[in-house]
Structure formats: structure tokens, C-alpha cells
Amino acid sequence: xxxxxxDGKPFDQSAYIAQWTKENMTAVTGRYxxxxxxxxxxxxxxxxxxxxxVIKQAMQEVIDKAKINR
Numbered sequence: 001x002x003x004x005x006x007d008g009k010p011f012d013q014s015a016y017i018a019q020w021t022k023e024n025m026t027a028v029t030g031r032y033x034x035x036x037x038x039x040x041x042x043x044x045x046x047x048x049x050x051x052x053x054v055i056k057q058a059m060q061e062v063i064d065k066a067k068i069n070r
Contacts, residue, residue: 028055
């Protein structure tokens, strides 16, 4: 039996996820030399970590450092 919203309409999970993503997420972009990016991808693969995980960790370290130095 499909789930329904409070008003009785069918629940559209993909629309819900798209709306939540639009309201709560944003992208961070950068442009780097191809060789540098390729080396980064290979290093992440070798270490068994996701690129996004490494970038998020670096961002968090900068945020934490800024909080300490305020």
C-alpha cells in the first residue's frame, strides 16, 4: 500500500528528496590542472577514501582552526 501525505495525496519520495536537497545542500567547486586532479584521484583510490570525504575533512579543519583563532 503506497504511503500518503496528510492531505491524502500519494507521497512522492523522489520529489521530497529533491526539495530537501535544494533547501539543505550546496556544491563547492574548483578548477585545477588535470594532472593535479588525476594525482588526487589516484591517491584517494590508493588510500581507499572518497574524494568528497577528503575535501570535507579539509574544510572542517579550516573551520575548526578559524573557530580557535577567533
